[in-house]
Amino acid sequence: MRAAIPLVLASMVILSQACGEDRQVVTLSNGEVKFVAELSPFRFSIENKDGRTVLQSAGAKDESHRSVNATYEEPYYRVQVLPGWDTYGGLAEGWRGGINATVVEQTATTMVFDIPGVSGDVRFSVALEGTKVTMVTKAQGTWTDGGQPWNKVSLAFDLPADEHFFGLGERFTSVDHRGLSLYAWPEEGGLGKGENTPRGPLNPVPNGPSMTYFPVPFFLSSKGYAAWMNTTRRTQVHFGSEREDAFRLEAYAPELTTVVYVHDDPKESLDDFSRDTGRPFVPAPWVFGPKKISGGLTLIDGVPEFRAFRDKKIPLTVIDDAAHFLPARFEVGHEEDLKGFAQLLHHWGYKLVGYYNPYVSLTLDGAKGDREYGIAHNLFLKDEKGNVGSAFLGSGGFQAVATIDLTNPEGVSWFQDLMRRALNLGYDGWMHDFGEYVQPTWKAHDGRTGAELHNAFPVLSAKAAHDLLVKERPDNFLFFVRAGYVGTAHYVPAVWGGDPEGTFDETQGLPALLRGGLNLGMTGVPMWGSDISGFKCLTDFPNDKEVYLRWVEVGAVSPFMEEETSCANPTGADKHKWNTFADEETTRIYAAMTRFHTRMQPYFMALSRDAHQSGIPMMRHPFLMFPKEPRVWGIEDAFFLGPSLYTTPVVRRGLTARKVFFPQGRYVDLDEGKLYVGPSETTVPVPLQKLPVFLVEGQLLPLLDPTIDTLAPATEPSVVTPETVKDRLDVVTALAPGSTASFVLFDGTKLTATRTGSPDESDALDAVDEARIGTCERCTLATAQGDIDRLRVSSNLATKTQVRFRGITLTSDGPVPRRIRWDVRAIR
Incomplete structure (x- = not known):
């Protein structure tokens, strides 16, 4: 329950001799995170459970870079060639927020501040929940007395020299977004200026690096937190693009909820964010x-x-x-x-x-029935005059379309x-x-x-x-x-x-x-x-x-x-x-x-x-896996595909070799058996037919039988479907001495490979040649390949299987009888 705050708070500490003046400091803490605020000038920070500051507001660096701010901005919309391109061009004449704050409400885990400004004030509230800090910024003022109400709010923060930002949806021109201003507004795709032409204010045309079909106002920071601007209104971030020592978040609305997730591991912040916004959908198996x-x-x-x-x-x-x-x-x-x-x-x-x-043509004859029905039943979005909103579209023929409401x-x-x-x-x-x-x-x-x-x-x-x-x-x-x-x-x-x-x-x-x-x-x-x-x-x-x-x-x-x-x-x-x-x-x-x-x-x-x-995504930028490794922050063309594969595809013309940074660990080329040890940068051959894919040591890769034709069912008997090969599964792994790898399939089958025994420990298995290894049971084929020994071992057909070969124990336990064909890349 909230209550009015007396002049002296149990949670308020008076600190003296700060630049010759007293500073009031208030805190909130729940054991997981701490929120600390100085009231004059208003400046706040968020600390993790170890007491390390992960986010510090800007205080009052300049008029636009105050901790909390607000203004009125006159909306202006430009004419674009395509109506799907962003048209916003509004301009603010200045910021009107204040500098000093007072506490007006407080509970054990919440606090509300009032920040007087010019012709109004900003109400700023904070709530702690576990490792989550929710901040609500609400503008309550006008441009001048009796003038237009404030319709834009901003939060500004210090920007350390070593902080970097990732995410923000499907951004095409950068992975590390430091130095950029990026808005969130889904729009039609832009026009590039050609190969090797770097991004710029007009590349892509017409709106530059912000252009995306799929913005998400959520980002991950290398400092151990993530932030979500929880609004459907237009937002923009300025990651050191206005001044090098500060960044800003702004919303084109009188109110903004900003959620900060405090975790050293960015995967944990993603977990929290997806829990708050809806877990990703699981597709049908054939969709892959x-x-x-x-x-x-x-x-x-x-x-x-x-x-x-x-x-x-x-x-x-x-x-x-x-x-x-x-x-x-x-x-x-x-x-x-x-x-x-x-x-x-x-x-x-x-x-x-x-x-x-989600459109119905207003001009093509084929849509006549749908068009008349939608108009008669008032099922289309309307323009500012109350007429059916119309937009030009070039898909399915050039036409004007109405949007279903x-x-x-x-x-x-x-x-x-x-x-x-x-x-x-x-x-x-x-x-x-x-x-x-x-x-x-x-x-x-x-x-x-x-x-x-x-x-x-x-x-x-x-x-x-x-x-x-x-x-x-x-x-x-x-x-x-x-x-x-x-x-x-x-x-x-x-x-x-x-x-x-x-x-x-x-x-x-x-x-x-x-x-x-x-x-x-x-x-x-x-x-x-x-x-x-x-x-x-x-x-x-x-x-x-x-x-x-x-x-x-x-x-x-x-x-x-x-x-x-x-x-x-x-x-x-x-x-x-x-x-x-x-x-x-x-x-x-x-x-x-x-x-x-x-x-x-x-x-x-x-x-x-x-x-x-x-x-957690399937395609994992190395930052997600190694957030404290600065050498991965700038990577734009390599990723982990799940935990088991690291891949570095070629995305530029004319390359037959490319540099690859391998993070901490050991990686085995899936095709050639060459071993790479990280952290290190090396040059990898990439002829046109080569997709560089590396097995991560200590992980498993399950694969369907190589005869597979489709993931859909078929009534044509010659077509190989998952039903055809349901009794067999290939599993590839890279193992060093003393290591263990495990993986759980979608159906609950647990696969485990352990290399902890003596090399002379083996079951009685048949040694076979290349022609038989794909069809036999309890058999093996050992060969040398590159920097590894390739040990292929096939189990019997059963729901539970175990085979041992050269000190490696391979087990499966699941609801479906399968013959597991193990392919162990044994690191020497």
């Missing part, structure tokens, strides 16, 4: 199979492309026919053909996805009815596109303006699809989004990185997309992939074989592996991209990469369980 855009009319060697994949033994699970059910009803008149195509694909072990967005329950139900059209034809899901086009001046059914709704709209769109599919296709669907915000991960099976430039473009091509995926992972969104070979073909750089294969390699180690065939260029230029069947080498490498990805399905499923339980 590769996806490719393909129609029934595409022929390869005289047969439909989907048949060519099966004939050539190229693993593929999902076909995306890009049928645009919205905004203009492409399917009308083709229903029977599409239903038959879905049935044919299901027979051959494919899942079929189409295309949706998803704050209206009737609008949600109608949108779900429109999505049922695809399910009724046998589709298994769809690309769930767009969501960034809500204009700031629009009005919604629930009374929100577009400025209030814009960031939340992609979440509402994803939730509508999620709720429909969970009800009608439980555990058996895929929809994937590009736009998102806080909460999206709770609803979506997958996220794809939007519409990249199909080159090594620095801010919109392959290097940028990998940055985006790593950043998104550091904000609790685990299931990510990118358009293999890109979508746009706007620059003069070649969309060639090297781009294609390097992107295929990145796709192989992305949880969501998906390929795009478009080479979009609205100028009409005749542009073409490399493709899977362009030459024999490409087909061979593509098949190897899709097979590797498909075989990792048991691994991905376990990682998705871990993400759901703790928010």
Whole structure:
């Protein structure tokens, strides 16, 4: 219970002789964190349970860098070529917050401050809960007496020279964000300026480094904390971009809730954040199979492309026919053909996805019925004049579209009815596109303006699809989004990185997309992939074989592996991209990469369980694993794929070797057996066909049988499905003497490998050759490879198995009978 504060508080300490003046200092502590505030000038800090200060407010460095601040900013919206691009251009004439504070309320774990300013005050409250500190900043003033109310608040903090920042959603131009100002506002993708052209205020065009489809106002700090700006209004961070010794958080709203999570381990902060905002969704098992855009009319060697994949033994699970059910009803008149195509694909072990967005065309004839229904029932967002809000869209033909009002329950139900059209034809899901086009001046059914709704709209769109599919296709669907915000991960099976430039473009091509995926992972969104070979073909750089294969390699180690065939260029230029069947080498490498990805399905499923339980991503930037190692903070092109793999894909043109930093530990090249010991930097060969992937010593990698064709069921007997190979599992591990590795599969099977015995301790096992090791039971094959001894050991078929070979004990214990084919890389 709160109570008024007397002049002298038990928690207040008077400290003397501070710059010749007395300072009042107040504290809150719960044993896990401590909040300490000086009242004049107002300045606060947050300490961890060890007494170390992790965050210190700025005090009163200058007018804009005061601990707590507020102002009025006149909104101004620029005209952009695309309405999906951010248009905000407001300017504040100055900050009006005060310098000194008084305590007005206090409990054992909360405190409220009043900070008088010019023509008003700021009410600043703090609450402690475990390791979480929640701060609410509320502006209560006007620009001048009787003038416009304050509509913008700010918090400013000291910036130590060694502090660095990560996360903030899918950011394409940086991983360490120090030195940048970045706003949170989902928008249409930008235009890059070419390979090797660094980021800048206009690269990408038109709004620079902030541009993203999927912002998340949550970041991790190298100082042992994370912060979440809990609002759906526009926010912006200034990480030392205004002055080198300070950073600021600001919200374009009169009130901001800021949550600070205090943990030395950033994974623990991610755990707290995902618990507060919704745990990530666990996809259906087949979602981890590769996806490719393909129609029934595409022929390869005289047969439909989907048949060519099966004939050539190229693993593929999902076909995306890009049928645009919205905004203009492409399917009308083709229903029977599409239903038959879905049935044919299901027979051959494919899942079929189409295309949706939350829009209805205002100009194309195909949408006439939907358009008239939506207008008659008041189911569209309105503009400032009360008319149906209209935005230009270039998807499915150039057109004006209306946005379904998803704050209206009737609008949600109608949108779900429109999505049922695809399910009724046998589709298994769809690309769930767009969501960034809500204009700031629009009005919604629930009374929100577009400025209030814009960031939340992609979440509402994803939730509508999620709720429909969970009800009608439980555990058996895929929809994937590009736009998102806080909460999206709770609803979506997958996220794809939007519409990249199909080159090594620095801010919109392959290097940028990998940055985006790593950043998104550091904000609790685990299931990510990118358009293999890109979508746009706007620059003069070649969309060639090297781009294609390097992107295929990145796709192989992305949880969501998906390929795009478009080479979009609205100028009409005749542009073409490399493709899977362009030459024999490409087909061979593509098949190897899709097979590797498909075989990792048991691994991905376990990682998705871990993400759901703790928010930890599947693609893990080295900062998450080694937060105190400064040499990993600047890494932009290497990551841990779960605990067992470290991968360093090539994302720039012309490389046949690249430098790799290996953090603390030992790593074995998965293909060649070469051992790397960290921490160290070394040069690794990377010919075009090489995806650098390293086994982490002391970890396990479970894999499906290499004959797998698809992760979907099939009625065609020649297609190899998970059901076909359910009685066998390959497990790869790297073990040093004295080490143990363990892993728990999604179904609860526990796998353990221990190398603690004498080298002469072995069971009676049959020694076999290469031809038999894949099919025999209780058998072994030992060979030398690179810096390791490769020991392959096959168990018997059972729910519980144990085999010993050369001092290594290998066990499995689970609900399903399996023959475990162990592949031990024994470090010498």
